[in-house]
Amino acid sequence: MSINEDRLKELIETATTDIGAIAYAPLAIIGDRLGLYDALAEHGPLTPRELADRTDTAERYVREWLAASAASDYVSYDPETKRYSLSPEQALLLADTVGPASPLAGLFQIAVAAGGSLPDIETAFRTGEGVGWHEHDEGVFEGMSRISELDFKENLVSDWIPALEGVDEKLREGARVADLGCGYGESTITMAQAYPHSTFVGVDYHEGSIEAARERAAAAGVADQVSFEVATAKKYTGAEYDLVTTFDCLHDMGDPVGVAKHVRETLAADGTWMIVEPLSGDQVDENLNPRGRMFYSMSTMLCTPNALDQEGSHALGAQAGEARLREVVTEGGFTQFRRATETPPFNMVLEAKP
Known part of the structure; x- marks a missing residue:
């Protein structure tokens, strides 16, 4: 050779x-x-x-x-x-004194904390079993909270929601919102602060994150607008929501089609599902770049193991791509699906309607 x-x-x-x-x-x-x-x-x-x-x-x-x-x-x-x-x-x-909660430091925090699960992930490679989000070091949750804060403060209210058809107006007048996979509640709280006439329910299966979200909502002064529920995205309660959101988490779920069906059932007839996912191509060769390396690597340690830990046959991974996400959403019963906007280099905002 x-x-x-x-x-x-x-x-x-x-x-x-x-x-x-x-x-x-x-x-x-x-x-x-x-x-x-x-x-x-x-x-x-x-x-x-x-x-x-x-x-x-x-x-x-x-x-x-x-x-x-x-x-x-x-x-x-x-x-x-x-x-x-x-x-x-x-x-x-x-x-922290200049940027919103040191987003780059937050990414480093996730990468280091995820490495703490190396023995479990190695075992999972051999068995094919999953490793749940809740099994990781607290640094993963904290780091995710910090990097998400940048997106929410910079883009959520100013760009993402206005890109959805008629949603900004509904929220200003007063609407019902379910925020799935809310983590520490940054997305839920950011929306509540921007839309004081609307009510919000933050949902996450990780009890520790929900406890932190409740504390943060109280500190932010929006506890009267916001409630939090420990539940999966397939079993959260409530109905007739005007808006359901999933921020960078649909690909983490073992049964995203089942989630789509439940979202469809809980939406109002003219409601909207906002799906924010990593900005990626539909084919592997489209993602062979530094951003793709980061997403694929973190997906191997965090996203795919979490999906495999849940019921369902899907493990989309962080680079699922718009075409695959469209299949999941339409299989769940939605008839309208489009890319509403994108925030390079990391996010695409998808809009699904019944």
Whole structure:
């Protein structure tokens, strides 16, 4: 077997990049938790000693962390002054003081926390059984909450809902909404704050997430508009909803067709189902890019195992694609389906109507 030396060098470079990313991921979490990014955003440029003093941390560790962060392009370094800082773009993604809850740090948190389930996932590879969302480390839920907050604050009320036919008007006048797979409730709370005349029910099968959602709704001052229910998307209660939402979770469900049928049964005759899913192509080769690598990898650790842990024969995965989602929704009884809008590079917003 002949070896293509150039191709071998490319693979080594790829592996070096990947191993560096894996090694940096826990450092990103440390920088987030200890306020290192925040201090750089607020007070930089700083030397390692100055950053350590501002964050009450040990200078020698901070010096190494800064070098790793600069080599990873998440922190900027000036070789003349030997000081470190965050560019506006770096700060937006990493600093709580600038961006909405550090979305990039949230992704690192999910990736690291998901790795804690490696023994269970390895066993699942051998048995074909599932690993439920509830079996993962709390960091998965927290990280998902943080990255979702960015989408909801930036896009949900300003772009996604207005892209649906007549829904924004209904919500402003007063409508009934069920938010399925609500997690910590960011989506439910964001909608409640924007539409004070409407009422909302957040639904999630994970009891711990529902408890957190109730606390957050009370803190946000919308507890009189919002209630939360521990239930699956196939068994939540209520009827005649004007809007049902599923944010980045339909592909996680073992029986998405059964979910579609239940959503259809609980919708008002002129109701709408908003389905937000990862923006992806319908074929594998359309997703062979950095975004696809992230989604496929997280799907292997989180989404597909969760679907296999539930009843049903589907395990769509995070890169299901619009065509496959259309099949699921129409098989569940919906007659109208379209892509209402999209928010590159991560989201597509689908609209289904009876």
